[in-house]
Amino acid sequence: MKEKCSECGGTGARESSIQKCPECKGSGKPKSMNLMELSEKDVNSFLKGSSVCEKCGGSGEVEVKDPCPSCGGEGFLYSCDLCGKSIDHLIDGREICKSCNEVKVVHMLDDSCDMNELSVGKYYHAEVNNLASFGAFVNLNSNLRGLIHSSNIKAKLEPRERLIVEINEIRSDGKMDLLPRSVGEHKVVEVEKEMPVRISSELKDYVGKLVRIEGEVLQVKQTGGPTIFVISDEGGVIPCAAFESAGERAYPDIDSDMVVSLTGEVNLRGEDLQLEVKSMKQLKDERGKTVRERIDRILDQRAEPYDIEFLVKSQVLEDLRPAMKDVARIIKKAILRSRPILLRHHADADGMTAGVAIEKAILPLIREVNGQDGEYYFYKRSPSKAPFYEIMDVTKDISFALEDADRHDQKLPLVVMVDNGSTEEDVPAMRQALIYGLDMVVVDHHHPDKVVDDYLLAHVNPAHVGGDFGQTAGMLSTEVARMINPDVTEQIQHLPAIAAVGDRSEADEAYQYIDLVSSRYSLENLQDVALALDFEAYWLKFNSGRGIVNDLLNFGDSARHKQLVDLLCEQARAMMDEQLEACMPNVKSQQLPNGAIMNVLDVENYAHKFTFPAPGKTSGEVHDRICRKNEGKPIVTIGYGPDFAVIRSRGVKMNIPEIVRQLHEEIVGGGVNGGGHLVVGSIKFVGGMRKKVLSKLVEKIGQYEVDTEI
Secondary structure (H helix, E strand, C coil): CEEECCCCCCCCEEEEEEEECCCCCCCCCCCCCCHHHCCHHHHHHHHCCCCCCCCCCCCCEEEEEEECCCCCCCCEEEECCCCCCEECCCECCECCCHHHHCCEEEEEECCCCCHHHCCCCCEEEEEEEEEECCEEEEECCCCCEEEEEHHHCCCCCCCCCEEEEEEEEECCCCCEEEEEECCCCEEEEEECCCCCECCHHHHHHHECCEEEEEEEEEEEEECCCCEEEEEEECCEEEEEEECCCCCCCCCCCCCCCCEEEEEEEEEEECCEEEEEEEEEEECCHHHHHHHHHHHHHHHHHHCCCCCCCCCCCCHHHHHHHHHHHHHHHHHHHHHHCCCCEEEEEECCHHHHHHHHHHHHHHHHHHHHHHCCCHHHHHEEEEEECCCCCCHHHHHHHHHHHHHHHHHHCCCCCEEEEECCCCCHHHHHHHHHHHHCCCEEEEECCCCCCHHHHHHCCEEECHHHHCCCCCCCHHHHHHHHHHHHCHHHHHHHCCHHHHHHHHCCCCCHHHHHHHHHCCCCCCHHHHHHHHHHHHHHHHHHCCCCCHHHHHHHCCCCCHHHHHHHHHHHHHHHHHHHHHHHHHHHHHCEEEECCCCCEEEEEECCCCCCCCCCCCHHHHHHHHHHHHHHHCCCCCEEEEEECCCEEEEEEECECCCHHHHHHHHHHHCCCCCCEEEECCCEEEEECCHHHHHHHHHHHHHHHCCCCECCCC
16 A cells, blocks of 8 residues: 655655755856757857856755655655555565565455456456356456356356456456466455545535445435445435345444445435445444544534624623533534434423524534435424423433434434523433433523533533523523524524513623514513413423424514414413412412511412413412512512422522522421522422421521612
């Protein structure tokens, strides 16, 4: 094998020094000249005194180079084609070492080879195809067949018998006369057709032509006809069809995650390209490692996020930029490697806008890499009812992922969690996910617990850089989406404003995002969309509802968007009014030692169940109504049931995650857990300890400082 010397770059020499020209002694003038050998032009030049030394060109200096010590001045390094050892020179023009030259060589042709790779007098592995009265037809590969005449057959041959043959003659019509040979000890050399390696993104220019690609097998799908190998290289992904017989697995030794060299003809299948496989083999050892490293290096470059300017001015976002780029990079890398994406988000306005922002950014890339139907195999969005990754969620995700891996030979997915995933409540589900190899990234604004970072590849949370829940998941995810695919900016720039209104953010970023789209959406419009999303999320349950959600977010027909939002808001407000009509008379209020007004409501007994609004939303609406009646006063509202409590607060500097940890430690047998934001959250406990838990909860809230400037 011949390779350009890396030491000298193929020049055969390396620069040594600049020295005085030995020909002209540094003068730059020729030492002597034969006028009879000069042309008329040169004579005129000479007579004018402008002739120069030929060696130095008139500079008086020459560059003196020493031969490259690595290649001995040849510019190339040679290694034996058979054993791979380094060699100093060619033997009879062949790249082969002395020891291998003394051993018989038998060539094994792959299916890409044709007559151009054959030579008279060389030995080849062959297989008997069929027998005739005048001899035996044998195959050198699937394309090349020759005849062993009966006069040269000394022993009986059987169909499919393997043997070694020598090419005796290649006729002008392409027919070959072969001789059976017994060669004893020998070396086997695999022969491929000499052709450059192409990358998948170039193949549109080679339709109908034979090409070679090298890449990683992502997927093997057996159809009723051919076997489909999905190959990934630095240019993208290309499906490759190999046919043995109907429904029979072709190349059974080739499986997912292997690095292969593949030769095939480029064809169009509808609008998508496909390779019809002629030959394929696994690349092992150093060659396979080199190809894999080359692909990874190029994919890392292609997965690099865009360095965008954020839609608003925010120091928190700037400080989060490295973490956001990490998430964007991991998502892009997964898409480029055809790894399925599972997007999990909280089922409320903030979570839905966060999820849809990422969705709009990645779907075009998934289609580009995996074809127009790629999104149906490589993407899924699922809402979570709780603001954390529940055991029920991960159980479904693992089950579906394993089924897809078995049915479609897919890799297990990358789980992208938005508006959940930051708290200790997520850990049990995360531990299950890791057992099955589901990698996870998180974009969230719930108050984070450090322990979750042990289970994540990347984690975006404003609390990590001094921010808080006011920088909502919808805002953060929109900016991450733009890092992945900035072309969707115009399409999704209204989503952060909806998220801000839906999560009642009072952060400076919220007002900037709202102002950014004020020419298209009034504050009332944004509030209506957020309410419609919350209302629809309740009825969708665990369904993503992509079509309906797209209409609510105005990604389709604007007239239908307005009609749908108006209708859902009308229905939602009617149901909330009915709920509050039942609830408000049953709210009990008291003043806490810190001056805050505490309001409690038993939502189990004094609110409609199994309908909109749910207990959390009901508690929030009760809290808002009480706040409007008590302007300027610190208010805390608790809506409780048999084994849970929902907390809403205004003007009390409390820390719900810290309260939950204290209750868990102090109330033995209470089974207290939960979390959320600092002043908005929920807790769960065992029903028999409800009275003790709620009493202790109220006691702790009464100890927090209140804000006198509301």
